[in-house]
Structures are given as C-alpha cells and as structure tokens.
Amino acid sequence: MSRPLTPVALTVLRMLSDGPMHPYEMQQRIRQYAYDRSVKITHGSLYHSVERLAQGCLIEPVETARSGRRPERTVYAITDQGREVAQQRMAELLAEPAEEFPLLGTALAFIDLLPEDEVARQLRRREMRLEASLAADQAVYEALRKRGLERYKLIDHELVMARKKAELDLVRDLAADLESGRLTFIDDKEDS
Helix, strand or coil, X not given: CCCCCCHHHHHHHHHHCCCCECHHHHHHHHHHCCHHHCCCCCHHHHHHHHHHXXXXXXXXXXXXXXXXXXXXXXXXXXXXXXXXXXXXXXXXXXXXXXXXXXXXXXXXXXXXXXXXXXXXXXXXXXXHHHHHHHHHHHHHHHHHHHCCXXXXXXXXXXXXXXXXXXXXXXXXXXXXXXXXXXXXXXXXXCCC
C-alpha cells in the first residue's frame, strides 16, 4: 500500500493482531471496546478497508464458513507485512504531530460574524453539551475499566476526555469574558 493507513485500516489491523476473525466480528469488538469513539467507522468503511488491505497483502483470507442460514463469512488474518506496516504507521502517528482542523477553530476564527451576546449564548449552550458529553465519556471509561480492560487499551478515551476538558475550559472562559466585557469585538486602533 503506497498511501498511509487510514484510521479504519489501522483499526482492522489492530483487531486482527488479536487473531483471525471475520469483518462482522471485528465490528462487534470495535463496539465492545468502544474504539468507535476514537475512530469514525461505518459498516461500509470497515468492509472497504478489509478489501483494500487484502488487495495490498496486509491481510489474507484464511477460511470461508457459513453458519446456518447466515451468509458466508470470510475470516481474515494479518500478514507479517501487515503487522510491519501497522507498526510503522503507529510510530508515525505517535511521533509526528498532525495539523487538525476542528470546526470549533473555524467558528472561533470568524467569531465576530455574530454579535457578542449571541456568541456568549451559543458558547454557554456548547458548555452544557460538553459537560454532558464528558460525563457520558467518563461513564463509558469507568464501565470499560470495571469490565477489566487495562488502561493501555483506553488511552484513546483519556485523550478524548482531556481534549473535551480543555475545550470546556476555553468555552467557559470565553463566555465569561464576553459576558463581563473583558472580551469585545472592537479593534483597539488609535487614530493617527
């Protein structure tokens, strides 16, 4: 594969590093371990990634079976090349910061398109939603820990929660600054 592994492809390789399985089983485990909270995975994207990885010889079919009236299912295993490519991609992802462009950044860049009081009102709405989302994330995290998942399998959840906490702090501060008048959309230009 000449292109870097997508997050979905890396997820497939991660699943298969535990042992051979078919895509439906991968999908179930992804939900079970809440990997879908860190990687956007759809049914179609999962199957497309499996096809691409097989074409690239990073995974290989090891058996095709049918159980009762269910459709045939192909079980895949990771190849040595697949394991190597996954490890290389992981090293890159951990070592190299990537430019990400969250939509909140776009909104903050153009914040003065709305009146200050409306911005404060919308930021307070976001604050409430972030608080609820963070509480839900914490509940999922604690439930997974109680089920016996080791912390190293949940570090992605810790990152999500840390980012939300940082965003929540920023949103609260901006809303408070707008409400108090410490932040205005008036330029401090002096007439010469």
